Amino acid sequence: MGANYRAALRSRSRAEFISKLKIAEEEADETCYWLEIMIDVAVFPKERLEPLLQEAKEITAILSTASITAKKRQDKSG
Numbered sequence: 001m002g003a004n005y006r007a008a009l010r011s012r013s014r015a016e017f018i019s020k021l022k023i024a025e026e027e028a029d030e031t032c033y034w035l036e037i038m039i040d041v042a043v044f045p046k047e048r049l050e051p052l053l054q055e056a057k058e059i060t061a062i063l064s065t066a067s068i069t070a071k072k073r074q075d076k077s078g
Contacts, residue, residue: 001027001059014074018067025063031056 001024008020035053039046 001025001031001063005063014070014077018070018074021063021067021070025060025067028056028060028063032060 004020004024004027008017008024011017011020032053035049035056038044039049039053043049
């Protein structure tokens with residue numbers, strides 16, 4: 001997700017920025033999914049993975065809010 005966010009920052013247009021930001025958001029959500037699976041099958045102790053899952057959820061929320069804000073600004077500007 002970090003690489004996708006960095007790519008978004010280097011976008012050539014607002015539309016490209018929003019698109020890349022949504023990809024980063026999807027990757028963050030996918031990370032949550034895999035962490036949840038790893039917790040369910042006890043790949044590592046739950047105590048090790050839960051903080052990572054919480055952080056991944058926070059990053060997903062941040063990216064989601066950022067993409068919504070960017071889309072609203074795009075809609076206002078034309």
